[in-house]
Each structure stands twice: as structure tokens, then as C-alpha cells.
Amino acid sequence: MWIKPPADIPPSEITPAEIYRGRRRFMVTAGALALASGLGQARAGTLLSSLRNPTYSVDEELTSRKDVTGYNNFYEFGTEKDDPARNAHTLRTRPWTLRVDGLVRRPGTWDIDRLLRLAPMEERIYRLRCVEGWSMVIPWQGYPLDVLIRAVEPLGSARYVAFTTLADAAQMPGVTRRVLDWPYREGLRLDEARHPLTLLTFGLYGELLPNQNGAPVRVVVPWKYGFKSAKSLVRISFTEREPPTSWGRAAPREYGFYSNVNPGVDHPRWSQARERRIGEFFKRPTLMFNGYAEQVAALYSGMDLRRFY
Numbered sequence: 287m288w289i290k291p292p293a294d295i296p297p298s299e300i301t302p303a304e305i306y307r308g309r310r311r312f313m314v315t316a317g318a319l320a321l322a323s324g325l326g327q328a329r330a331g332t333l334l335s336s337l338r339n340p341t342y343s344v345d346e347e348l349t350s351r352k353d354v355t356g357y358n359n360f361y362e363f364g365t366e367k368d369d370p371a372r373n374a375h376t377l378r379t380r381p382w383t384l385r386v387d388g389l390v391r392r393p394g395t396w397d398i399d400r401l402l403r404l405a406p407m408e409e410r411i412y413r414l415r416c417v418e419g420w421s422m423v424i425p426w427q428g429y430p431l432d433v434l435i436r437a438v439e440p441l442g443s444a445r446y447v448a449f450t451t452l453a454d455a456a457q458m459p460g461v462t463r464r465v466l467d468w469p470y471r472e473g474l475r476l477d478e479a480r481h482p483l484t485l486l487t488f489g490l491y492g493e494l495l496p497n498q499n500g501a502p503v504r505v506v507v508p509w510k511y512g513f514k515s516a517k518s519l520v521r522i523s524f525t526e527r528e529p530p531t532s533w534g535r536a537a538p539r540e541y542g543f544y545s546n547v548n549p550g551v552d553h554p555r556w557s558q559a560r561e562r563r564i565g566e567f568f569k570r571p572t573l574m575f576n577g578y579a580e581q582v583a584a585l586y587s588g589m590d591l592r593r594f595y
């Protein structure tokens with residue numbers, strides 16, 4: 287990202303992967319309101335009922351809702367942390383469609399309300415580690431991206447998925463500035479996209495996503511730097527070749543395709559060994575794969591993660 291490098295921090299040891307403690311399953315208060323009442327009227331603040339998935343949730347103190355929704359990167363609405371919360375009210379999230387195409391047997395256009403009903407909504411408490419050096423713990427509502435992938439039946443030749451997000455200058459004031467090559471684009475290898483941790487996300491803190499967090503649908507990939515978690519998706523394409531990404535094009539030496547959280551590989555302009563959890567004063571060590579090594583390390587066995595940063 288385009289930020290000033292912080293003061294130099296000596297590299298610290300790599301902390302071993304954390305072992306998660308299971309969490310009691312419970313219903314997020316709310317009831318079935320959202321799904322029963324017709325999501326045609328849905329907007330931020332609409333409640334989403336979900337069941338917490340303890341297997342894929344961390345037992346750490348949540349970042350406050352105020353910080354999760356008030357300290358954001360969403361350059362389509364400006365480059366300051368408080369710009370998205372201030373400016374994203376102009377985003378129209380209904381009607382909304384997601385185009386799914388490329389190397390699949392069943393390409394098509396999904397209406398957002400059909401997408402919302404494709405699978406039961408889970409709550410997942412994930413760490414989010416931004417490449418800039420801050421982190422949060424966020425309760426998301428969504429279901430595995432793999433549910434949608436199975437529904438569209440990828441062809442054997444599909445090896446990657448490419449995400450494209452909305453770029454409409456009429457709704458997004460930041461798009462008139464050429465800070466990035468719009469639309470914002472991201473991508474994953476197909477096996478990363480199918481990993482059970484990769485979440486197609488519709489809500490946070492038990493409500494539909496606020497606009498500044500990527501309404502009405504985004505992806506969340508918790509073991510990668512936050513910029514891989516593209517917001518306000520309009521298209522998912524299955525490809526044979528590694529798709530170009532916005533940050534990779536803007537600064538290829540700084541932002542690789544993989545961008546796995548890795549405290550042992552520094553950003554060319556700053557250390558990635560430590561992070562500041564928003565709401566805390568002291569920095570903490572950054573964990574390999576953001577603490578998800580036990581689940582995801584096998585995806586990269588035999589790969590040189592310095593080369594494939």
C-alpha cells in the first residue's frame with residue numbers, strides 16, 4: 287500500500303502455529319429475520335442469522351465493531367482510513383449480480399439474494415492481517431467459497447480464480463483518481479480458493495456487510511495479507527493462467543501473487559515480523575500464515591516462499 291514505512295523493527299523469531307481452542311456453538315441472536323423477510327429490502331444493518339463454526343474460529347478478543355467498520359482500506363472510496371466509512375454510503379448494493387464464468391461447466395449470473403441463500407450462513411472469527419502492519423479479529427458471516435465453486439463445476443483445465451470488483455465512478459469517488467488500475471482485481475490458485483478457510487462473505491458482527499467493508503459480497507482469505515480479500519465482487523472467472531492483480535501490477539516487487547502472511551519475508555520497505563492489533567498498544571509477533579499454518583501449510587509444500595511471496 288502507499289504508506290510511509292514505520293521505523294525499523296528488528297526481525298523477530300517466527301512464532302509456531304497456534305493451536306485453536308474449540309468454541310461453544312451458539313446462535314447469533316437475531317433469529318431468522320433476514321432470510322424470512324425477503325432480502326430485496328436488505329441493506330447494511332439487516333440482521334443475518336448464523337451458526338458459529340468453532341473449527342474455523344479463533345478464540346481471541348474481537349476488534350470493536352467501531353474499528354472494524356471505521357478503519358478501512360477501500361481505495362475506491364479514498365485512501366485515508368476513515369474515507370470508506372465517510373464515503374461508501376453512495377454504493378448501491380441492490381440490485382447486485384455476481385457473474386461467474388471462464389472455465390466452468392455452468393457459467394452464469396447470480397443475483398445477490400440467490401447467492402445469500404445458496405448455503406447456511408456460518409459465523410467465522412478470523413484474524414485479518416493487513417500488509418501495512420496492523421491486524422484485527424473480526425466475526426464474519428458467510429459460507430465457504432467452495433460451495434459456489436462446486437455449484438458452477440470447474441473444468442479440469444481451471445487452475446486459478448480471478449476476482450473483479452465494482453469500479454463505478456458514479457458511486458465510488460476514489461475511482462476517479464488513478465491510484466490503482468481499476469477495477470480492483472485479485473486472484474487465488476484454485477486449491478486456495480477451494481480451501482475450507484476461504485470464505486464468501488456477506489456480513490460481519492451478525493449483520494449484512496456495511497458498504498465500507500465490501501457490501502454486498504466479498505471474499506475473506508485469512509492466511510493472506512488483507513488486500514487479497516477483495517471487496518464488492520462483481521465477477522469470478524476461472525482461468526488456466528495466473529490472473530493479474532491490481533497491487534501486483536502497481537508494484538510487482540512489493541506485492542506478489544501469493545501474499546501469504548509471512549513474518550520471515552519482509553516487505554521491501556518495512557518489516558513484517560510484528561503487527562499492531564488495532565485497539566492494543568504493544569506490537570505482537572506476526573504468525574506464519576497468520577496463525578493458520580496447521581490448516582494451510584500443505585498448500586505450499588515444496589515451494590520457496592521467498593520466491594513466491
Ligand code: MTE
Nearest residue numbers: 358359360361416451470512513515516517
Ligand atoms: N477490495 C477493494 N475492492 N478495494 C480495496 O481497496 N483493500 C484491501 C481489501 N479489499 C481493498 C479491497 C485491503 S488492503 C484490506 S487490508 C482489506 O480489504 C480491508 O478489509 P476491511 O476494511 O473489511 O477490514
